[in-house]
Amino acid sequence: MRTSTILATEGLSRRFPRVTALDRLTVTVGPGVTGLVGANGAGKSTLIKILLGLLEPSEGRAQVLGMDSGSQGAEIRRAVGYMPEHDCLPPDVSATDFVVHMARMSGLPRTAARERAADTLRHVGLYEERYRPIGGYSTGMKQRVKLAQALVHDPKVVFLDEPTNGLDPQGRDDMLGLIRRIGSEFGISVLVTSHLLGELERVCDHVIVIDGGRLLRSSAISEFTQATQSVTVEVEEGPEALAARLAELGETVTPQGRALAVLVRGPETYDAVRDAVCDLELSLIRLEQGRQRIEDVFRGSAADMTEPATAPGLAATTVRGDS
Known part of the structure; x- marks a missing residue:
C-alpha cells in the first residue's frame, strides 16, 4: 500500500442473515476530504465499523493508514477519530469533562488532555458552553461535542458518520464549514458519510458512491460535477x-x-x-x-449497472492518486 493511501478495501463483503451490507467492495482513498454517499442502508456505517476493527468482514480485507483492520483494530482506533451517527453522549457530564475523558482514553496525559479539549471545543464553537451538562445542549451542540471528541487527540484521519443528521439548515451549514476547515486548515484527512448528495458537493474533494453495498463510482468531485x-x-x-x-x-x-x-x-x-x-x-x-450534479450521476450509474461487482472499472477504483 502506498504511503499516501489513507484507507483501502479489497473484495470486502459483510453479510447478515437477511441482507448483504457490503458486496465485494474494492476502493482506495487518499488524503483530503472524501465523501461516502449512499441511501440509508447502503452499507456506509458497516464499512466504517469494519475499518475501525469493530466488525469483522465476511470476506475480503481492509486497511487504514497501512494497518489491517482485522488484526490491528486497537492501533487504528488510536490513530483515527470517529464521530458516530447515533446519540451516544452522557447527559449529566459537561462537554469539557467528556472530551477530556476521550483524550485520556486516546493516551494523552491529563494536562495535555485538558489543553487539547479546550482548544478543540473552541474550534467547534463550544468554548463558552463547555462547562454545561451535555443533556441541556441542542442537537447542533451535541453534534459539535461528538466532532470535538473525534478531533481531540489530533488524529491523522477522522470518520464522520452522517454528521449533519437532525440539524436545521443553518446547523448543517455550520457543520459543513467545520468539516471543510478540518481538511483545509488542519491537514486531517476526512471520510464523511451522507445520504444528502448536495452536502458532499460542497465540502469534498472526492466522492465514493455505493448502493446496496456495491461500488457505483468513485471520482474527484470535479468529475462528478463536470x-x-x-x-x-x-x-x-x-x-x-x-x-x-x-x-x-x-x-x-x-x-x-x-x-x-x-x-x-x-x-x-x-x-x-x-x-x-x-x-x-x-x-x-x-x-x-x-x-451535472452527483445525484444525476448516481441515478445514471444505478440505471446502467447490471453486474456492478465485476463490471470493468468498478471492481478496483482509486479515489485519489499519489500526491
Whole structure:
C-alpha cells in the first residue's frame, strides 16, 4: 500500500442473515476530504465499523493508514477519530469533562488532555458552553461535542458518520464549514458519510458512491460535477414567461425550481436568452454554465449497472492518486 493511501478495501463483503451490507467492495482513498454517499442502508456505517476493527468482514480485507483492520483494530482506533451517527453522549457530564475523558482514553496525559479539549471545543464553537451538562445542549451542540471528541487527540484521519443528521439548515451549514476547515486548515484527512448528495458537493474533494453495498463510482468531485451542454438562467420574476419566449425562439428549456436550464445549440442560444430577457424587461439574477450534479450521476450509474461487482472499472477504483 502506498504511503499516501489513507484507507483501502479489497473484495470486502459483510453479510447478515437477511441482507448483504457490503458486496465485494474494492476502493482506495487518499488524503483530503472524501465523501461516502449512499441511501440509508447502503452499507456506509458497516464499512466504517469494519475499518475501525469493530466488525469483522465476511470476506475480503481492509486497511487504514497501512494497518489491517482485522488484526490491528486497537492501533487504528488510536490513530483515527470517529464521530458516530447515533446519540451516544452522557447527559449529566459537561462537554469539557467528556472530551477530556476521550483524550485520556486516546493516551494523552491529563494536562495535555485538558489543553487539547479546550482548544478543540473552541474550534467547534463550544468554548463558552463547555462547562454545561451535555443533556441541556441542542442537537447542533451535541453534534459539535461528538466532532470535538473525534478531533481531540489530533488524529491523522477522522470518520464522520452522517454528521449533519437532525440539524436545521443553518446547523448543517455550520457543520459543513467545520468539516471543510478540518481538511483545509488542519491537514486531517476526512471520510464523511451522507445520504444528502448536495452536502458532499460542497465540502469534498472526492466522492465514493455505493448502493446496496456495491461500488457505483468513485471520482474527484470535479468529475462528478463536470460542465454540461446547458446554461442555467434565473430571473427575479417571470420565469414562466421567459421559458415560453425561449420556446418560441426554438430553444429547449427545462424548469429547475426557480431557474431554467436551456440547452446550448450554439452562440445563438446566448443571444436568444439575452434578447428574451430584454424584451420581457426581466431582472437577470444568474446566467451560468450548467453543471451535472452527483445525484444525476448516481441515478445514471444505478440505471446502467447490471453486474456492478465485476463490471470493468468498478471492481478496483482509486479515489485519489499519489500526491
